[in-house]
Amino acid sequence: MSSVMIVDDAAFMRMMLKDILTKNGYTVAGEAEDGEKAVAKYKELNPKPDLVTLDITMPNLDGIEALKQIKAFDPSAKCVMCSAMGQQAMVIQAIQAGAKDFIVKPFQADRVLEAVKKAIG
């Protein structure tokens, strides 16, 4: 069973993702509400999650910075970005920094699952 760590500053978004993922056979390895906590949580998790979903706009450390720090710590980490409409420039930066894919809010379950499946392989 593949495990996913969910990172978003909005509790509602985390809940939605968790719901979609757990109903489709994934385990949630952990959650974080900002980039700083996400990096710390990723470092602490053992085993590492198969995938991290990273919101872009978050307090303390944004999703792009968190992605860079997670990838620096573990180059094999797989991350999918969650972006809002109009964040194309950020999404391109994230892909360049090693993100596997992105999901645009509001989430559609099919699209979430497609991105997760594709990223985990």
Ligand SMILES: [Mg+2]
């Ligand atoms: Mg946010």
